[in-house]
Amino acid sequence: MRSTPSRRATATGALIAAAALIAVAVPSGAATATSAPASAPLGGITAGTKADPGALPAKLSPAQRAELLSEANATKAATAKELGLGSTEKLVVRDVVQDRDGTTHTRYERTLDGLPVLGGDLVVKESAAGKTEGVSKASKATSAQLKAVGLTADVAPAAAEKQALGAAKAEGSKAEKAENAPRKVVWVGGGAPRLAYETVVGGLQHDGTPNELHVLTDATTGEKLYEWQAVHNGTGNTQYNGQVTLGTAPSYTLTDTGRGNHKTYNLNRGTSGTGTLFTNSTDVWGNGTPQNLETAGADAHYGAAETWDYYKNVHGRSGIRGDGVGAYSRVHYGNNYVNAFWQDSCFCMTYGDGDGNVKPLTSLDVAAHEMTHGLTSVTAKLIYSGESGGLNEATSDIFAAGVEFYSDTAEDPGDYLVGEKIDIRGNGTPLRYMDKPSKDGSSKDYWYAGIGNVDVHYSSGPANHWFYLLSEGSGAKTVNGVNYDSPTSDGLPVTGIGRDKALQIWFKALTTKFTSTTNYAAARTGTLAVASELYGATSPEYAAVAHAWAGINVGARPGGGDPDPGGKVFENTTVVNIPDAGAAVTSSVTVSGVAGNAPSTLKVGVDITHTWRGDLVVDLVAPDGTNYRLKNRSAGDSADNVVETYTVNASSEVANGVWKLKVQDLARQDTGRINSFKLTF
Known part of the structure; x- marks a missing residue:
């Protein structure tokens, strides 16, 4: 080019x-913001x-x-x-x-x-x-050239603003007008391009978190097309990281001159602005108690430093944007505010002080989680809604774990738990678990149709689970003194390849493959492509990535995932385009060398890319022409893609012969393709 x-x-x-300048008297063995070398082991199984x-x-x-x-x-x-x-x-x-x-x-x-x-x-x-x-x-922008879109709106901007204000009110906002006048955009996230208004509404959400709700309104019909929240929430809570060395300015301010001039401010219970830059007469910050406001500032400042070092030393990225400029942190937000959040609009992280203002949410994994939202916003820009929103949240959890293991801070060693020091529930449990996400009572262990309708903090579960499986593998094990026992959706084992490789694969996929609308199926495609680039398509790492995805019910196992090693696999990977509201199309495989009839548990692996998959009906057609329905039409299913392994009782069919996957689109405006069709006997 x-x-x-x-x-x-x-x-x-x-x-x-x-x-770095010394912030406190550091005894031998104390953690520092520069203690972990670039080659610090990230753990897991070396393979x-x-x-x-x-x-x-x-x-x-x-x-x-x-x-x-x-x-x-x-x-x-x-x-x-x-x-x-x-x-x-x-x-x-x-x-x-x-x-x-x-x-x-x-x-x-x-x-x-x-x-x-x-x-x-x-x-x-x-x-x-x-x-x-x-x-x-982006998964829904499939055509090389957008069709012409009329630029004349039939709906007035005021109507779009009213719709957006109503949506924001449901989230707790009391704003009476939008942040800016609704702007015209073209929305292709739903398939065919549509002229729309984008309206952003501010105010505060129910829990006091700032609101930046984006609402898309069809400029022709007035229909609400989509909405997403631009304030990215995360939760965490820690009292201390122990005694640490901080990067500060010679003038005794919390300004890290070695890391893009990252600054830490004291909001002093305010909810807007930057507050006051932490300044002192010495380079000693805080006394280890929440009553001293500098303590939370030191925790947040340290977390930002460790996260900066992780991305720079492990992934070669100089700051969140790659431009060498640091974000900034704000602590002591609001009153009894039990949360933390990232905002693109200010390029900053904000932390509340928790219940009673005595548990600042400034733990190391929370700092890494929030800064990673910033990284996502300037790379893949995963929309904070639906499946892409779950992947956005999981990305922050995944790299928060990476930072913890990299930092190796004595007071907060690496683990596969999220916000483990918060104890919001009051029973000593973490906020989220990566080995089995459902242990928190709300997160999902595996992908399923409709998971995009779940809150992004819970739809992140399958991706977190995938990362754990790829890093450590399934089953029971102990890492850094923490016991884990990770199951899989199909009951088959997964062997891990180690955190270092898993993190490199996810980072490269995030920065070179993922787009704003990437969903679980597309994330699988992207990580497999990266595994091929890094290790080769026939490597154990490539196979492990596929096994880990199958372990959370995304895609099929390599070789069909049949526990019987004698199982035979027949696959067609020739792409077949699916016409919009057109005739049925088929992908065929010829089965030979299989004695007798097909099994009662014939596994049918289907990989279809298609927006609004509810338009599709999918059948397996036996050699004698018998149809086995795999998927019915579901008009309300607006999610993307069909990546499934179905089990069919085909025991009445002779195994050998030509089997077909038949797919038909029964509604207009969305197209797609059959990527592959696999039978495992």
């Missing part, structure tokens, strides 16, 4: 870390293949990243043309990452006739020589 000398050269420069070093992220300095962004901006018109976009479509460069071998992944937003195209984001993968090697699109 484009080839310049600086594009071809692999960027290897790294930030120079500044020395299989060593990652291709060229496919790992390069450590881009802010200047190198800026150069790549400048080059992408200079050639974005040519990129749009090569991608086949329409004459009125344009690309807007949003982010760029580079592998060590010079492969570049550039993330773009799209516009149509000058209007933002929401759900139309994409990532272009380009070799060091400038050749386009692949494009990852």
Whole structure:
């Protein structure tokens, strides 16, 4: 696509870390913000293949990243043309990452006739020589070229604002007008492009969390198309991280000059603004009690430092945006506020003080969780609703665990628990569990149709579970003194490959494969693609990724997952397009060499990409023409994709012959394709 000398050269420069100033008297063995080296072990089972070093992220300095962004901006018109976009479509460069071998992944937003195209984001993968090697699109923006969308609205902006205010009121907001006038956008997140209004409403939610509710209204019909919350909640609570070394300014303020000038402010029970920058006459902060307001500030400041170091040293990213600029933290938000949150609008993290204002929510995993919401917002930008919202939350939990293990802080060692020091329930239990998410009483262990309708903090469960399975494997084990016992959806085992590999796979998928509308099926596709790039498509790591997804009911086991090693697998991976409201299409496999009839537990692996999957009916057709219904039409099922393994009693059918997967779309506006069809005997 484009080839310049600086594009071809692999960027290897790294930030120079500044020395941290001592905040408290640090005894021998105390944790510090720089204690964990870049090669700190991330644990888990060491297995299989060593990652291709060229496919790992390069450590881009802010200047190198800026150069790549400048080059992408200079050639974005040519990129749009090569991608086949329409004459009125344009690309807007949003982010760029580079592998060590010079492969570049550039993330773009799209516009149509000058209007933002929401759900139309994409990532272009380009070799060091400038050749386009692949494009990852938001799951619902499937066409190369958007069809013409009329720019004249039949609905007045005031009607859209009224609808948005009503939706925000249901969340507790008392706002009487929107933050800004409704803006026209093109929404492709639901399939066919539609002219819409995007309205943002502020105020506060029921629990006192700031509200930034985005509501999309069809500009032709007035229908509410979608809504999502831009304030990303997380929960955590800790008293202390013990005695730590903090990065501070020479003038004795909580300003980390070695980490993008990250600052920590005291809101002093306020709910807006930045409050007051923590300032002292010495470099000693807090006394280890919640009554001293500096204590929570020191905890939050330390958590931000450890998170910065983790992303820089493990993944080569200089700050959340990759530009070397630190976010900022605010502590002592509100009164008795039992939560913490990230806001894109201020590029900041905010922490409450918990019940009685004596349990600041400033634990290490909470700090990492909130900063990771910022990372997600500038990379995949996973919409904070539906399945993408669950993946957004899981991403923060996953890297919070990564930071804990990396930091190896004596007072808060690494674990697969979320907010384990909060004790909100008053019974000494964590907020969330990654080995078996349902232990919290609300989270889901496995994917199922409709999980996108669950609160994002609970629909994150399957992805958290996937990460645990990939890291440690199924069954009972003890890590850092904590006992775990992780089940799988099909009862079959999963062997872990270690946290370091699992984290690298998720990070690379987040930054180079995932888009704003990525759902569970697409996350599986993205992580498998990354595993192939890092370790090879025939590696144990690649197989482990697939096994872990199957373990949470996303996709089939490699080889069908049949516990009988003698089981035979027949698969067709030729893509078959599914026409919109058209005739049925089929994918066929020819079975041979199987004696007698098919089993009573014939496993039918189906991988279909299709928006609004409720439009589809899916059948298995036996060699003699007998139909076995796998999936009925469900008009209200608006989720994407059918990635399932069905069990069919086909014992009356002769096994050998041509079997077909038949799929028909019975409603308009959505299209898709059969990716693969597999039978396991």
